[in-house]
Amino acid sequence: MPTRINPCSYLPRRLQIVASLTAFVLFCILFLGTSSSDTTVDPYLNQVPFAKQIQSGAHQVVDNLPSLPKDLPYMNTPQWLNPFRGPAHTPPPEQANSSSGEARWYSDFKWRNPFSSSVTLDEERAVLPPLKERPPVYTYFDATGRRKDDKSKKAEQDLLQIWRRAWWAQGFKPVVLGRPEAMNNPQYRAVQTLELEPELDMEMMRWLAWGNMGTGILCNWLAVPMAAHDDPLLTFLRRGEYPALVRYEGLDNGLFVGGKEEIDKALKAAVNNPAVKRVKSMVEAVPSGTFEVDPAHDGVAFYSTATITAKYISIKEKLEDPETIGDGMAMLPPLINSHLHMTWQNTFTSGIAVLKPLPEHTTALIEPAIDIARNLSQCSETPIPASCPPNRPRCKPCVSSQMLISLPPVFRNTSTLFTIGTVPHSYTLTSLIHSRDELNLKFIRRETSRDAWILAATKELLGTGLSSFARLVNMKEAVASDYGSSRSLWLTAERPPSVSSEKDLEELDWTFGFQLPRSPMPNGHSETPVPGPERRPPPPKQEFGDGPVPSEADLAKEKTLLEKARLFVSKGGRTGDKAFVRTRDVVEAWNLADTEAWKFVRAWNARRRVERRRWEEEEEEFSKGLFHKWIDAIT
Known part of the structure; x- marks a missing residue:
């Protein structure tokens, strides 16, 4: 028998498949897809009464429909009716205390985006960096036994305000503690049973109040940060992580940092020390090795009695005279404020x-x-x-x-x-x-x-x-x-x-x-x-x-x-x-x-x-109670 020649055999395999499918589709269109309306008969049409009249009437209605107006309004169909709609971003929720007047903001780590609206999906909300947590810095102030003259009282109020303002500007949360915080410490009763020197008794109250609050910084209210914002000591303190109990050489009892466990251990060691009644400071009351000592630092200025005596003779002379103590105290606030201002000026040469x-x-x-x-x-x-x-x-x-x-x-x-x-x-x-x-x-x-x-x-x-x-x-x-x-x-x-x-x-x-x-x-x-x-x-x-x-x-x-x-x-x-x-x-x-x-x-x-x-509203209640006790004590 003669060999049959397939014309598609001359094509590559893939093209053979494409050619075959193309031929099949063309055959269906030519022979199966064409029909005439005149010759096509619906087998069920004759079973419907008046079917031909109804069909002709329907064609007439459609042919006579008026054309749609060109200015027909666009109907905006709700997107939720569209089953093929894509996912949409939603604006971030409103945060607490995130508006003031017409200003609105959203705190987020994406604050460096050029445009805030790409994050907030809102043209009026600006994206700001998240608020950094301010490490607490504590000081202790007891109104009992304070001087009663008006000048001294006003000077101490001004000094506390200077202390709060200076630490706040450096990124800290200043908190003034009093005897109520000390009394909440479980070791308060043990300390009360001891007959301590007045200086050590006040120091122990400071530590009891600090231990009640927990980890943080204990600072005398005459010790203020006096350095550039990126000073190494201030940078370390702002981290809020204090793995050991640290004191600073030259600052005496002006500044301590540590965790709650270390503070409690130091208090217990001081209470159990047989010689505690004969010492005048917490450093002397605890065993050697309790504190780590930082010898290199210059970010904090402490206006202690020893410092005033050595460096500011005119103030020292007034403080030593009982009749001019108020005048000497009144000289301290403007002196410290001027030093803070001067330090700022010296930073920006x-x-x-x-x-x-x-x-x-x-x-x-x-x-x-x-x-x-x-x-x-x-x-x-x-x-x-x-x-x-x-x-x-x-x-x-x-x-x-x-x-x-x-x-x-x-x-x-x-x-x-x-x-x-x-x-x-x-x-x-x-x-x-x-x-x-x-x-x-x-x-x-x-x-x-x-x-x-x-x-x-x-x-x-x-x-x-x-x-x-x-x-x-x-x-x-x-x-x-x-x-x-x-x-x-x-x-x-x-x-x-x-x-x-x-x-x-x-x-x-x-x-x-x-x-x-x-x-x-x-x-x-x-x-x-x-x-x-x-x-x-x-x-x-x-x-x-x-x-x-x-x-x-x-x-x-x-x-x-x-x-x-x-x-x-x-x-x-x-x-x-x-x-x-x-x-x-x-x-x-x-x-x-x-x-x-x-x-x-x-x-x-x-x-x-x-x-x-x-922050001022939060501290106002405690400040009022503190100063009311002070006023009661001096009247």
């Missing part, structure tokens, strides 16, 4: 930089920041002007220093330079740059550039090649990182602190850890607090670049525009005015990076205020 991007139009914008810088550069009042803190004998006294105030147009990341930056809302900055008190969509879109502030502020630090979005990470780190927050103060132009407001100054005091000078400074020059030739720091030095110094008329116009913009941004949102909301949304959408920076700084400052006020 390059001076204070008041950030001024776009210098042609922002002179009025940064005036509150300049006022704060002038207060910081001024010398605090002190009874001993040329003195140094106990832990820094080679300091540079304020009477001989000249702290430079400069107005750079760019942000500089220098460790010895303290920066005060003012971040304006996009509407405020646009109004000032273009000298317009009214903005509209057409003008914003065609006449304004995007993110002018952040591009100008980071031009030197990041160059000109990066987008404004990429600069946000560096900006947020300058505001909220450990390094940046200790070397800068960031304000919003719409709610700047005023040096004429005691409330605003008090907020700044807790931020810096010392009381800023309150005396007026009309010309911005720092006066020496002692007689003699005036030593004034030079006036603020401005680096204008290509920008001219504004005239008096231009400055007056800037102030007018600034006040209108502040009113527009701060109050317009609460009025519900649709025109305002539309304009604000357009400006913010056109300047996404500048808006994100402004909202971040606003939320950062608001959370800082909320944190401190919550």
Whole structure:
């Protein structure tokens, strides 16, 4: 038989399969898929009465239906009806104490994301770094047996406030303990059965109160942190981990750290010591080896009796005279406060930089920041002007220093330079740059550039090649990182602190850890607090670049525009005015990076205020009880 030739055999195996399937599909379409409506007969159609009449009538109805209107509204079907919809992210839940006024925030480790809305799914919530836990630092104050003169009482109140403020500014949670905490310790009764020297009895009460609270830092209320934020001792204390009972050489009983177990063991050892009635301190009452001794440290200054006697003769003389004890005590608060201020000034040897991007139009914008810088550069009042803190004998006294105030147009990341930056809302900055008190969509879109502030502020630090979005990470780190927050103060132009407001100054005091000078400074020059030739720091030095110094008329116009913009941004949102909301949304959408920076700084400052006020409310009940007992004891 002749061999049959398969035409597909000349093709590769895979193409044979494809060709076969193609031929089969074409055969089905040609011979099975075509039909004529005239020849097709439904076998069941003849069984339905009047079937042909019904079928023809249905065709007529369909043919005569009117066409759908072109402007038919779009019906937005709920997504939950769509079975093929994709999964959607949900906004993170609201956290406790996460709002203040119009500022809202969400604390999360993703705070370095350029845009907070990518985390919160909310344009109004800024993502901030999680609040760090503040290690508790305890001091003991007993009103019983205190001096009864008014000056001494006021001085001790001021000293406790200085102690609390200084430790809070360094990242700790200061707590004042009293006899109630000591009485809650199980070893209190054992101590009461001993006939101790008055000094040791007070020391044992301190330790009993500390042991009742547990692990932490025990500090005398005349011992304050007096060093830069990144000082090794303060950095160690902020970790909150104390594996051993440690005392510090040269500080006597001014500072101890340790865990609860070590504290309880030391108390038991002191109670069981047969010679406990003849000693005057806890260090002498416990066996050798109980404490680890740290010999190298200079982050804490202790104004003990021995220190005052050796270093501050004028105060010592007044304290030794019973008639002038109150005067001597009254000299201590301004002395310690001036030393805290002086230490801060000595830390920033390059001076204070008041950030001024776009210098042609922002002179009025940064005036509150300049006022704060002038207060910081001024010398605090002190009874001993040329003195140094106990832990820094080679300091540079304020009477001989000249702290430079400069107005750079760019942000500089220098460790010895303290920066005060003012971040304006996009509407405020646009109004000032273009000298317009009214903005509209057409003008914003065609006449304004995007993110002018952040591009100008980071031009030197990041160059000109990066987008404004990429600069946000560096900006947020300058505001909220450990390094940046200790070397800068960031304000919003719409709610700047005023040096004429005691409330605003008090907020700044807790931020810096010392009381800023309150005396007026009309010309911005720092006066020496002692007689003699005036030593004034030079006036603020401005680096204008290509920008001219504004005239008096231009400055007056800037102030007018600034006040209108502040009113527009701060109050317009609460009025519900649709025109305002539309304009604000357009400006913010056109300047996404500048808006994100402004909202971040606003939320950062608001959370800082909320944190401190919550802590003060928690401690208020205990403080009232403490001072009421004090008043009862002295009357």
